[in-house]
Amino acid sequence: MISKEEAAQEAGWIERCQRGEQEAFAPLVERYRSAVFRVVYRVVRRRDEVEDIVQEVFIKAFTAIRSYNFQSSFQTWLSRIALNHCYDYLRRVRASHVTYFWQMSEEGQRNLEATAESREPGGLNAEQRAAVRELASQVLEAAPPADRVLLALKEIEGHSVEEIGEILDLKPSTVKVRLHRARKRLLKEVSSRARVRPGEPAGAPRP
């Protein structure tokens, strides 16, 4: 949350940008840079690409700044542009068949099975944590771009359905339906990759 003075200052910068004054954009970039890095990294997950993408996002944002109408916060508006851009990026990467698909290593798989069998999922050791992280990034990588954006916002960033709706400019009910579908696809993917042995019932009461 930013203070009243900061908000007034920010509105001034934005209005100047809307009149085409590029210099007024620099302080906005400084203020929101790390927020945009965060959004982009959570969705795209490629360290070597993030900075370039963030630059493109800010250029897009400046080009479109006249469409900002002060209804939502500037950060929300920027996030929307960033996510749209990530979505395009992921689609492009997919279309050019540069998918970074990798199989889980033997060791990772073993650790995952050990994790699945451990009584208390809270107390994971370093290898098990690496294994579940590997699993999660694999299934995200395999997900369709639109799913990936939603899942990153919900499952990683922990945003509510309402917040996601505001960021993506969608009705919460729409977000809910899409998230449900995305999770269903994810569930199938995750079960096929995790190869958790059917056996010990997960829902059984534990000591």
Next chain:
Amino acid sequence: MRCDHVLEILAEGDPRAREIKEHLAQCPACAARARAWRLAQAGFRELASEPVPEASVGFTPRLMRRLAESSRPAPAEQSFFEKVGRRFVYSTLMLALLALLALAVPRSGPLRSPNSAELMLMQPSVATLQDESVLNVDGLGSHWPHNSTVTAPAAGGQR
């Protein structure tokens, strides 16, 4: 409770939901699925704690330079020009191409219209044009799937 109903409940997000406990205790397949889901959720928590990369030194000046290079003339006029100008150039090119085709047609006999093979040759370029204008021209990238038509490509089938 049926397995597909369990999947619906799992997709609501909670692998420990009360109403599926009984089913999970009896159904190994759903239990495995619920457990895989819990593993994935643990993985998402791991991803959330991953440090986010930071901007390298000189990020903002570099961006401002790019901005200055990319937006002459002023941004609003540029996007307007892009929108109208590019389409104008392409349609002029198409017209020129058509004129050439008409000229290339043998003089003997009545002037025929391009046959279907020629049309088929021309259509892909039209399709990519439309595609491009749908994808790139609007500044905001407002092609985020809004309604139920999620990622249907704008120019798919030709007829």
